[in-house]
Amino acid sequence: MKELKGACIIGQSGGPTSVINASAYGVIDTALKSGVITQVLGAEYGIKGVLADRLFDMGLEDPEELRLLKYTPSSALGSCRYKMADPELDDTDYKRILEVFKKHNVRYFFYNGGNDSMDTCNKINNYMRSVGYQCRVMGVPKTIDNDLYGTDHCPGYASAAKYIATSLMEVYQDAHVYDTGVIVVMEIMGRHAGWLTAAAALAGEYGAGPDLIYLPETDFSMPAFIKDVKRIYEETGGCIIAVSEGIHYKDGGFVSEAKTAANDGFGHAQLGGLATILAEVLKEETGAKVRGIELNLLQRCGAHLASKTDIEESFMAGKAAVDNAIRGINGRMIGFERSVQDGKYVCKLKLIPLMDVANVEKKVPREWINEAGNGVTHQFIDYALPLIQGEPDLPKVDSMPRFAKLKKILAE
């Protein structure tokens, strides 16, 4: 494979995570040191920054600030949710991207995101090949949802999982403080896949877990839910429930949108999220004190509770994307493969064709969910526990986080 000299672009896309910047740093650091990549450009707001030719020259940044990206949550370059058109129908965007690529002699394109972003990657790759422009396109996985196809797990998931499990353990202590019981409904992100909500079960390994867990992989029944909660509340004087924002009735209607199965009769048209809706139902049904807690953005930006394993793997994914591209690999997403060596978790990298990943969602296997659909099995614990290990050495000033401060100087 002939060495391909030229600039690279790194873009961040979709919802941010606690460690997406660790992957960006993996790309940037490796590219800057490569001796092959002539300029490292950071796209402002993902592909939108490419279209707008707003590209930061990452070589002008302070190396120490770049290093801090490993511990800085959210997308430091800016992100977007931008769906690319089918180039057969409308190639305007693609032409513009080609123009910008040519202008900066971009020969490497690294895109860090989830399913949609891999679709973007795949389309750009196909287009560049169709017009004969030599450019190596690599996907770097990212999603707290953990729903990317072909990889054992996704960068970003473990840190969010650790945040959720730790927070639940703490809330458990708080919810068991009075002799008058409390019911807690904790709403966790994940519209279609229940990986994050399942992470609440990790707290149970340490004696402070949820009593009930509801994932979007099974159909939700309000009467069964109320029955479950009532039983536990009567038996133990309290109940802690972890629910995915995406739980839905058998007819597909989201519980959060108060679209209930026809005969359920629990519909409440109101503001407030799922936790509020369920808390209100349980208040009426049990008379107990009920707290609805929505973890909201906190779970995806809580870098202070990041998993060191996740940070290092995210960095490795970014680094591997550059290393492989320089070696001539193209049109692949970096994936993870798990193995066990001497009883220890080992994570190896693999390459997955972008077209296999694009727009596919990987869900929690049904056999990892209990039969009643209100808990997860130990197979899930065995899967998730190695991923959340390790405390990162988070840089602090005055006991407050010290996040990366980028100069963001536009490339000429």
Added chain:
Amino acid sequence: MKELKGACIIGQSGGPTSVINASAYGVIDTALKSGVITQVLGAEYGIKGVLADRLFDMGLEDPEELRLLKYTPSSALGSCRYKMADPELDDTDYKRILEVFKKHNVRYFFYNGGNDSMDTCNKINNYMRSVGYQCRVMGVPKTIDNDLYGTDHCPGYASAAKYIATSLMEVYQDAHVYDTGVIVVMEIMGRHAGWLTAAAALAGEYGAGPDLIYLPETDFSMPAFIKDVKRIYEETGGCIIAVSEGIHYKDGGFVSEAKTAANDGFGHAQLGGLATILAEVLKEETGAKVRGIELNLLQRCGAHLASKTDIEESFMAGKAAVDNAIRGINGRMIGFERSVQDGKYVCKLKLIPLMDVANVEKKVPREWINEAGNGVTHQFIDYALPLIQGEPDLPKVDSMPRFAKLKKILAE
């Protein structure tokens, strides 16, 4: 002063904090090692456990588990919200407490709580003196609200403040990720005092703070609020707002209860908390994407983000209560006095008469709030910053918190 031999009771009261158990450990550890206190009894659910004669023999606990109390959030012995009657009107409870005290030869009573708990302490102390039963009663302060009279600050406040400021810094990163702006309304605890909400301002010292802060110490005006937010949103493309749950209109009506000043016209009778209400108003008024985030229980049990300073001071408060009681002090709450030595924050202990503390609320001084009532001055930062310093060495197993596990064996 003659040495007073006998048992002691430690009780926890009111809403829990991340470090109330550190104070309990200060009491328990010091009492167990005192050579004067013959038995250390932990009251189950605060004063309710005394009334029910449900007292745990703390001397039977594993010392290592007791040590873990320093890092275990919430009230490990159980707490209560129980208002004692005026003994002049109804002395039933007091007679019962005396009976239990006599049964176990209780000569020391340590009560760990906020204003109401100091009121309980004071009433019990007065009653014991009135009936000639020798017992030394000491209050150990505790409240995330930081509203106790006579002390520079309160155990529990700093850890919650650190949780709030850190979370806000992280959410700030997340809220600035897209080119389409986001407005975030973060709802923080504190019904009458704004200390916790003011802590959001600490994030601003590190470049990621709220644009607007509203405390219950000033009257809230919905039109002024909307004008403030609109201005900032138009200027910067985003806006982050920290609001106290206790903000109220000039007429005293809580905004969270949607009781609006007569002519405001923004009343929404609905479920969901203040953050949801304000988010909805801002959505209508700006058309922007608005996120309402309620920090909820997380802020008061987030021990993983505790301040080491707070933990050590909380421990010291418990220890000092025992040391002083053994020396013959009675009817006092331990308080903190701040001084600066060689440019460094120093916290000294002081003794405050219980009757001075009972039922008084200390609020954020008006001069620490800006004139417009939508931010705090640097005097607040100077006050709060030393309190949140230091990372505690939190015990972990598998990267998850290792909280104390007490046997809770009832005393005979």
